[in-house]
Every structure is written in structure tokens, then in C-alpha cells.
Amino acid sequence: MPGSIQSLERAAAVLRLLAGGERRLGLSDVASSLGLAKGTAHGILRTLQQEGFVEQEPVSGKYQLGAELLRLGNSYLDVHELRARALVWTDDLARSSGEAAYLGVLHQHGVLIVHHVFRPDDGRQVLEVGAMQPLHSTALGKVLSAFDPVAHNEVAEGELAALTDRTVTGTAEFESVLDLTRSRGWGSDLEETWVGVASVAAPVYDRRRMPVGAVGVTGAVERVCDPDGIQSRLVAAVRDCARAVSRDLGAGRF
Amino acid sequence: MPGSIQSLERAAAVLRLLAGGERRLGLSDVASSLGLAKGTAHGILRTLQQEGFVEQEPVSGKYQLGAELLRLGNSYLDVHELRARALVWTDDLARSSGEAAYLGVLHQHGVLIVHHVFRPDDGRQVLEVGAMQPLHSTALGKVLSAFDPVAHNEVAEGELAALTDRTVTGTAEFESVLDLTRSRGWGSDLEETWVGVASVAAPVYDRRRMPVGAVGVTGAVERVCDPDGIQSRLVAAVRDCARAVSRDLGAGRF
DNA sequence: GATGAAGGTCGACAATGCCGACCATCACCC
DNA sequence: GGGTGATGGTCGGCATTGTCGACCTTCATC
Structure with missing residues (x-):
């Protein structure tokens, strides 16, 4: 260049x-x-x-x-169309799920959090807008890696660092996780990034049906999971939210 | 230069x-x-x-x-010492006052919000970290203008735009407002920036006793005021918070 | 298919920003 | 107290660097 x-x-x-x-x-x-x-x-x-x-x-x-x-970073948020469309839906998601909701986009080698709704039961929480999360271990990151080819490249080039003892670090195993993510249409993170924390996420598409981000919820594993894994009501809520935002962006019905 | x-x-x-x-x-x-x-x-x-x-x-x-x-803007927040010290105190301030708490610093010709704690009763609220507020009409801005000479310069050079019909726009009148602010040690904004919204703020000092920012609460005028103006319990809460943060920064007792 | 305005490219020129030697200040310590 | 070795900061010569404006390509309009 x-x-x-x-x-x-x-x-x-x-x-x-x-x-x-x-x-x-x-x-x-x-x-x-x-x-x-x-x-x-x-x-x-x-x-x-x-x-x-x-x-x-x-x-x-x-x-x-x-x-x-x-100041400029804040202006970036103002301009961000995906975020603007997602504001109201992620609010609903946090309320209906009872957990913190996140909206993330691919940035460099990770997931950049562009919106974060606190868990409805208050208590001290730190706003994570502007923070980065790894691609290979979080639900948001896995969804982006599975559906966005650019993100897939990024994660393939980096190494899969072990953040907890449940983090998937083998390339082949990780690819099969991505296959699963693609086939069922959503991704999860069961204590693979932080011990005791689980998350679910689903992809958001724009009007050309290209993946542009991911929405999800994150919370304590005791609340988010049942014996079979992520609670299906949370999966449904997250997928509904992702569909709603995609529709708002003009992606049409699924 | x-x-x-x-x-x-x-x-x-x-x-x-x-x-x-x-x-x-x-x-x-x-x-x-x-x-x-x-x-x-x-x-x-x-x-x-x-x-x-x-x-x-x-x-x-x-x-x-x-x-x-x-991402860089977020990193700025991580480094910001004043903000780090204020986190816990502003949390308390929001809880005890029942209103949204703000921490602002002088930036260019206005107040840059570097921390914002939502009003405890939830409801949809927009995070205003990174946003700018005018110096001449908000409680945070008046406090900075009154106690920080640099801010005073800034506000003296700009013009006092009328944001509502209660905004103080005359230079002489504004100076007397600043005198009042200095003498009583706190500033207020009674519908001078947004109709129906009032705020109180007090200065935060660093270890060299220099003003480095301001903390305050903002809320609907019906909740924040009584017939005599700002409720004195809110004034006391805000001033306590400002003193606590200043002490944390090493300013010593007053 | 002419037209205008958009984003983008290219190469010549000289203004621009880079480098490294040099200064000023401070803290430490013999 | 005056070395000594840090630090942040300045300055001027040199050539690298970024600037400019003409030119190209694409697209929408008429």
C-alpha cells in the first residue's frame, strides 16, 4: 500500500x-x-x-x-449505526434475560464492545464499552469467528491462549466448535474466558446479509446454565434480539 | 510554539x-x-x-x-487517576442521593464527563461518558469556572449562549454567580441548561490543592429542588463526595 | 452518450519533518 | 560540592517526505 x-x-x-x-x-x-x-x-x-x-x-x-x-470515541458511538439500532433491543434483552447484554464488533484481533446494558438487578457494575474481548473464548468472539471470514482469518493467525482450564486451545477442536456454532446459529462460552462466567451470543446481519456484529448475554454460570448447558430460554432471547436488530438494519426476515 | x-x-x-x-x-x-x-x-x-x-x-x-x-478512549479512562479514585464515592453518591451522579473535568471549552453513575431507580438511561457539557450553564461547569482559572479563561472568552430562558447570559451577572459559587463552595443549575432539569456540583482538589474536576448530581427539578432551591440534603451529599474524592487524591483534610 | 461530480492515482518539486549533536535540569552519590 | 548519568527539551542542516494539481475511472443523471 x-x-x-x-x-x-x-x-x-x-x-x-x-x-x-x-x-x-x-x-x-x-x-x-x-x-x-x-x-x-x-x-x-x-x-x-x-x-x-x-x-x-x-x-x-x-x-x-x-x-x-x-470525546472522539464517544462521537464514534454516536455515528455507529449498528449500535443505534441495537440500543432498544439490547435493553429488552437485558430485561427479559435478567443478565448483562453486550453488543460487539470485530476490531483488529478481538471483539470490541460497543454497547453494554447492565444486569437489571443493580449492584456495582463496570461499564465495558470500548473494552476488547478475545475472539476464541467468548460467545461474541466465537460467533464472529464462525460467521465473519475476516474474523476467522484473525483467529486463525493468532494463538488460542488458555485463559481458564476450559478454554479450547487446539486448532482442530476449535474449528469443530465453530462448525457447531454455524450449524446451530449461536455460540456459547462456558467458563472458557473467566471462571464462573458463561455467555451466549448470536450474529447480527446487515441489509446485504453480511455479519456485522454479535449480541449476547453474560452472567454467572449458576444463573445462566442448567445441567444441559446454557438455558434454552436465554438462547431464544438472544437469538430473538439478534434477529430483531438484523431486521432493523434491513436484513429482512429469516 | x-x-x-x-x-x-x-x-x-x-x-x-x-x-x-x-x-x-x-x-x-x-x-x-x-x-x-x-x-x-x-x-x-x-x-x-x-x-x-x-x-x-x-x-x-x-x-x-x-x-x-x-478503544483508545477507553484506555484513557483506565489511566485517569481522578476517575479511578472517584468510582466508589460517586457510586455512594448516586445511591444516597437517588439521582444520577457525574464526574467532569475541564476539556477545551467545556466539561468532559469522565464518569456517570445511573440513577438507582433504573429505567432507560443513556451513558454520557465522553460527552461534553457547557461551562456556563451546568453545575459542573460553574464549579470549574469558579475554582479553576483556566476554565474561567475559557468561559470568559466564549459567549454565554441562552440554552433555556433561565440561562444566565450577562457577563456581569455570570461573574456574580461565580462569586456566589466560590463563597458557598458549590454550584447549581436550575433549569439553565435543560428545561425541567436541575443539578448541584462541588469541586475536587488534588494533593497540591489545585481544582482538577467536579462531582455532582443531576435530576428532574421536582425531585432535586424544594421551594428554596436545591435540597440541602443533596448539597451536603455532593460536598461530602467531593471532599472524599479530594482526600483520596491526597488533598488532606479541609 | 455526453456531462459532471464522485473517489482515487501519479509524479515532480520543495517544503517538511527527521536526525543527532547539543543544552538545561534534576537526583543521586561518592 | 561537584561529578555523573539520568531526564526532558532545543536547534539547524540535510534529504526524505508529504504536498499539490493534473489526470484517470467510475457512476448517476440528464
Whole structure:
């Protein structure tokens, strides 16, 4: 791909570095991590700071991400059509299922949560919008991997890290899980990502019948499962919700 | 300020344009809006797209903000110390007051909401983290304008737009409101931003006793007010919360 | 099939941003 | 106290880099 703007690529790398690594990094850390001259790194950081993408702690001189990113990320949500259509349906899903509802899309090598409805019985819950989940172990991720070829590529290239002792880590076994997901039309996660937590998800299609995301519910395994696995009432609720959102996006009836 | 990187400034302008204006913009729109040659705008957009900051609708070729911004914005929240300290206290504030609690910081010409706890009685509520509020009409904004000199500058330079017929729009009158805010140590908004909505807020200080943000509650005027104005139990709850967060940040006792 | 406006490409030119040597400041410690 | 080795930050010469505007292709309209 010709003609990428070098300074922009580097600035993006700086932002990712600040997002991923330690909370705060000094100029020299940034420069050496990215293999840049100090002067170069400083110019990039100064400009990013001026634009609000990066903030500098006055006392220590360390750099961290800036508030403008939060504002822009929020604007992204405003524009997101899938999310807009799903708002009301995921609300219903959380209410009828009694569990937390999630809407996720493929982003890079994982699932990006773009909407999250708290479990109706309140209690302290952390909002996970903007967070990433693995493709190979969560219900949302498996659904995307099964139905979206791009996601399938991503998961095939990465490795299947064992997050709990129930995580599927063998390539062949994982493919058969995807086959099952495709054939029954929904995916599940039985303590494969977090111990004690299970989830169900189903795909959402756009007007061209392409998979564009997944909706699902997540909750404590004691509530979500019965002896045979995921409770069928939850499976039905999730699939209904996915169908409703797809219809709203113009995918027509199934 | 010497040596800002031109291409980065332009890329930031592109992102802001996409965030602020219409939902989706074409290449020519972007180029003409920013006074750039089409080729230049295309190079910037291509790189931003590659990095995930911008997405292109395949069918129409229009550009919109990308998912990476959401992810980075979320990372910003993770790093944000003030927010981390305030999480538990704002939770308590929402529970004890029965209203939605907010934590805001100064960003550019407004208040950026960095945390939002839903009103305990559920019901459909939209999360406002990442949204901006005006400095001159909201309780959070008035508190920041009163206690933070930088915010005061910002509000003095902008104009005091009338958002409802109770908004204070005169400079002298607004200054006396700020004086009142400073002298009593908290700010209020009685239907000055949204009709039927009132709010209270108090300042949060860091370990050097500098104001770094504001916490407050917002709700329907019928619930929040009594005949004399804001209910004093809410004022006390908000101020307690602000003191607690400040103490957590190391500001010491008052 | 002409027309206009869309997104996108290309190559020449020089403005631009990069590099590395250099400064200023601070903390630590002999 | 003055080395010493960090740190963040500055500056100017050089050539890499990004910019510009003409040009191409596609699509919708007339």
C-alpha cells in the first residue's frame, strides 16, 4: 500500500504504546520503544499534546493519553449505526434475560464492545464499552469467528491462549466448535474466558446479509446454565434480539 | 510554539471534522472543508483508515470515525487517576442521593464527563461518558469556572449562549454567580441548561490543592429542588463526595 | 452518450519533518 | 560540592517526505 504518511503512522504507534503499556511513559521510553530519535518523538508528542490526544503530567514530564480521545470515541458511538439500532433491543434483552447484554464488533484481533446494558438487578457494575474481548473464548468472539471470514482469518493467525482450564486451545477442536456454532446459529462460552462466567451470543446481519456484529448475554454460570448447558430460554432471547436488530438494519426476515 | 507537525495537525482536524459535523463525509467534503488538495486529504484519510481511526463505508466511499478511537478512549479512562479514585464515592453518591451522579473535568471549552453513575431507580438511561457539557450553564461547569482559572479563561472568552430562558447570559451577572459559587463552595443549575432539569456540583482538589474536576448530581427539578432551591440534603451529599474524592487524591483534610 | 461530480492515482518539486549533536535540569552519590 | 548519568527539551542542516494539481475511472443523471 503506497503512500502512507510516516508521521501519522508513528503518531498512531505512540498512542497505541501509551494505551497498551504502562500508565505513563517518559519521552525517552517512547523514543526507545519505537526506535525513534528523541527529537522526533518529542515533536510527535508535542503536536499530539497540542491537539489534546496526549497529556503531560507537569511535575514528572511523563506522557499519557489525552481527553480528546474520549470525546472522539464517544462521537464514534454516536455515528455507529449498528449500535443505534441495537440500543432498544439490547435493553429488552437485558430485561427479559435478567443478565448483562453486550453488543460487539470485530476490531483488529478481538471483539470490541460497543454497547453494554447492565444486569437489571443493580449492584456495582463496570461499564465495558470500548473494552476488547478475545475472539476464541467468548460467545461474541466465537460467533464472529464462525460467521465473519475476516474474523476467522484473525483467529486463525493468532494463538488460542488458555485463559481458564476450559478454554479450547487446539486448532482442530476449535474449528469443530465453530462448525457447531454455524450449524446451530449461536455460540456459547462456558467458563472458557473467566471462571464462573458463561455467555451466549448470536450474529447480527446487515441489509446485504453480511455479519456485522454479535449480541449476547453474560452472567454467572449458576444463573445462566442448567445441567444441559446454557438455558434454552436465554438462547431464544438472544437469538430473538439478534434477529430483531438484523431486521432493523434491513436484513429482512429469516 | 515552534515545530508542530503539519500532517498531524491536519489529521487531527480531519478527525474533529468527522466527529463534529455530519455523520459521514466524502473525500471532497473533507478536502474542501479544510482547504486541502484532494490528494493530500486522501493520503491522510488512507493512513487514518489503515490505523483504524477512520472507517470507510465500502458502498458509498464516505468516511466516518473508526473503532480504534473508542478503544483508545477507553484506555484513557483506565489511566485517569481522578476517575479511578472517584468510582466508589460517586457510586455512594448516586445511591444516597437517588439521582444520577457525574464526574467532569475541564476539556477545551467545556466539561468532559469522565464518569456517570445511573440513577438507582433504573429505567432507560443513556451513558454520557465522553460527552461534553457547557461551562456556563451546568453545575459542573460553574464549579470549574469558579475554582479553576483556566476554565474561567475559557468561559470568559466564549459567549454565554441562552440554552433555556433561565440561562444566565450577562457577563456581569455570570461573574456574580461565580462569586456566589466560590463563597458557598458549590454550584447549581436550575433549569439553565435543560428545561425541567436541575443539578448541584462541588469541586475536587488534588494533593497540591489545585481544582482538577467536579462531582455532582443531576435530576428532574421536582425531585432535586424544594421551594428554596436545591435540597440541602443533596448539597451536603455532593460536598461530602467531593471532599472524599479530594482526600483520596491526597488533598488532606479541609 | 455526453456531462459532471464522485473517489482515487501519479509524479515532480520543495517544503517538511527527521536526525543527532547539543543544552538545561534534576537526583543521586561518592 | 561537584561529578555523573539520568531526564526532558532545543536547534539547524540535510534529504526524505508529504504536498499539490493534473489526470484517470467510475457512476448517476440528464
